[in-house]
Amino acid sequence: MVPDAAKASQPGKHADILCAALRLFADRGFHGTSIPMVLAEAGVGASSLYRRFPSKEALVNAVFRDAKQRLASELQASFDQALAPRALFAAFWTGLVRFARREPDAFRFLELQDHAAYLDAESRSLELGVLAPIYVACLDFQRRGVFRADAPTETILAFIWGAFVGLFKAERTHHIALTDAALDAARDACFRAFSAGDPALPGPR
Amino acid sequence: MVPDAAKASQPGKHADILCAALRLFADRGFHGTSIPMVLAEAGVGASSLYRRFPSKEALVNAVFRDAKQRLASELQASFDQALAPRALFAAFWTGLVRFARREPDAFRFLELQDHAAYLDAESRSLELGVLAPIYVACLDFQRRGVFRADAPTETILAFIWGAFVGLFKAERTHHIALTDAALDAARDACFRAFSAGDPALPGPR
Amino acid sequence: MVPDAAKASQPGKHADILCAALRLFADRGFHGTSIPMVLAEAGVGASSLYRRFPSKEALVNAVFRDAKQRLASELQASFDQALAPRALFAAFWTGLVRFARREPDAFRFLELQDHAAYLDAESRSLELGVLAPIYVACLDFQRRGVFRADAPTETILAFIWGAFVGLFKAERTHHIALTDAALDAARDACFRAFSAGDPALPGPR
Amino acid sequence: MVPDAAKASQPGKHADILCAALRLFADRGFHGTSIPMVLAEAGVGASSLYRRFPSKEALVNAVFRDAKQRLASELQASFDQALAPRALFAAFWTGLVRFARREPDAFRFLELQDHAAYLDAESRSLELGVLAPIYVACLDFQRRGVFRADAPTETILAFIWGAFVGLFKAERTHHIALTDAALDAARDACFRAFSAGDPALPGPR
DNA sequence: TATGAATGAGTTTTCATTCAT
DNA sequence: CATGAATGAAAACTCATTCAT
16 A cells, blocks of 8 residues: 555655755754754654754764765766866866755855864765865866966865855855856856966957 | 053953954854853853843854954055055955964854854944955956956955965865965966956966 | 464563563663663564553563562472471571572562652562561561560561671672672571570571 | 851752752652752752752762761761670661661662662762771671671671661561661661670670 | 554753842 | 852753554
8 A cells, every 4th residue: 555665764754854954054053953943844753853863963964964965966967077178167167056056055054164063074084075076187187287287286176166165155145146147257267267378268258 | 550440341351251252153153152161261250241242142243343353454454555456466365364374263253154143234244344445456456457357346256255265264174285385376376367468467477 | 383372472572571671670770771771672662562561660560570479489489387497597598599699680670679669559569478478487486486576577577688688789789799608607697686595596506 | 248158159059959859869769850850849940950060960979978978977976986895786776777767868868779870989989988987896896706707797797787778678668667676676686696605695685 | 463663741951141249 | 340150941862652554
């Protein structure tokens, strides 16, 4: 009668909790969100949560990994090593934009908050795992002379990521208009910032 | 000395509280910091705090304004409209770096946390006040053809600020080395990103 | 085999639950033991327990009766009315020792804890039932001039039982060595304490 | 106006809490007593308790030490080394009885419960400290030939203490009448149990 | 019948804030 | 004006018990 998979704990509840927690964590941060808030938002009892996540810390880490994983998938999908540098960078940028637009809560939670206090080793390594391919691509660009070699690769990475995050933070905090055109302009600025071959590339021209 | 002024609440205590609160808020965020923690760190009694700041929210706003004000001063001091664009930008960047280095707690509190939930109108307007002169300078650069005109000024601002913050966030989160050379390279990249006169400017030349 | 009997609730599970509960109650007391602990220790699901014992109180009473019953059996087996007083007392003492050694959990649970709060009428009457034959034997000793008559029988009973329990409590609490020799010495002291024929009996002589 | 000592936290409250906790712990045990119960019984708010006792465990330990200390005082007051053995033992016994009668809650809590799970090192050492002088007196009795030497001193101690506790436990559990005469008879039985000089001592006769 | 997921009241403990001194 | 004890509401988490499967 009932589909067999529904026998054990409804899988939907797991997702409901993660989703409610993400929404609240994104809005109010980890410490600003209480478990009762999550329970109310998810519409479950206390034990339904604690059966799945042994503590509030375990819950944030699960939320973090879940969201980071989706961001990673988005980026991986956008990443086609066969593309020319410029196109590759544009694809990466578009992936980021798509994620920030489609999952604003996840993006705000992941990038606009300081997780230092509660992330565990696995979550931290997942975060590095997401950055690694970008780092490699960046390094490759530098080796191939696409990007300048006068800045450490990590610096370039931090710069680009920070610039991107800054745009969305300003949209949220200062209510600036973040049109597609503006995002495209920022993307080109970003590429230009580290571009090695001066005369050739700039602008859409 | 100060026989009369000392009668009223010791002015040192005000600073002690702000300082202790800043340290804690920077480390653990607003919601992660309790009033008792602040009392212990500042070494004062509960009423000494509540006499000066009617609530925890009032305190965090005071801390925010105090820190933001010091950042504003730093930037204003670095800002000499008479300088050539490149030098002006370098001075601005140096001011930011100096602030982030001299007052790491203030910088982390101001820029690495999401204050959306508790900032009041006055704090928010102060924040805009800090950005305004930079906005104006940016706009001026665009008008004078120093910066490209194909990106909205707010976007440029958000980008630059975000890139800068991203560097320090990576230093903290991923423990990347943020040397002076790296910061200089980032500064040049930033300028280059929006520079209008393509081939001419890049590099230290 | 047992094709029909096995259809009803497996009898082994009943014992598993009682056994697990006894172990835990002995170690941590009634209030210090949670049902989930019992379930985990017994390796059964919640409903397997609640089908057999309608509540936690019912469970503890069942555990109590079960253990008390085994103690009663032990004592009954040791009790041979045909024996001479001294030998009878020694047999009784040996029975107690054997029980305390063979079932330390049961002994600790029964004698080292205060059950006042949760024992029901039936459990209480069972407890009295265990003491009754000893009471009778004691009274008989007094009537026959074996035991002094200057102490109420109940007092003698409480004294002896208390002394015995005190030995094992000290073994557990203060880690004193409770050798067979020490137990024998205590047994003789106990008999001597209430012995009527003063000069004649003491010692193995 | 107010006596100077009353400036800081009312000392009465400390006592109120200890007293309420003792009453409840005596009745329902440590795990069976909740903090709200203690708060209600003592008529104080949660923080008044937690300001003085950092945790529930700290509270039981304080209650335990407080009660044990009073028992120790009672015993010390009864102990006059100058007395003849028999009189010394009687004085000790009387001290115990007086304590059990005057502070039934303290006695029940101290002696009728298993504290193994939560007593800390200091509480445990206090308990040993109370027993030590009795141990020494017992050993002295054995050396002087007052008590038999065929039982280990610890065994004698555990026996006597256990017998005494057994009497009061039976009074409470089985509602036996524990008259002064019965207690005197028990005292004499106790002495007799370990008495070395057979013919001389027994009974008031 | 057995399972173990679900519930919500209850646990210990801490918080922001007030008030007597 | 400063102190820090007091408060009661909430925090995170666990419990005894029930119920759908």
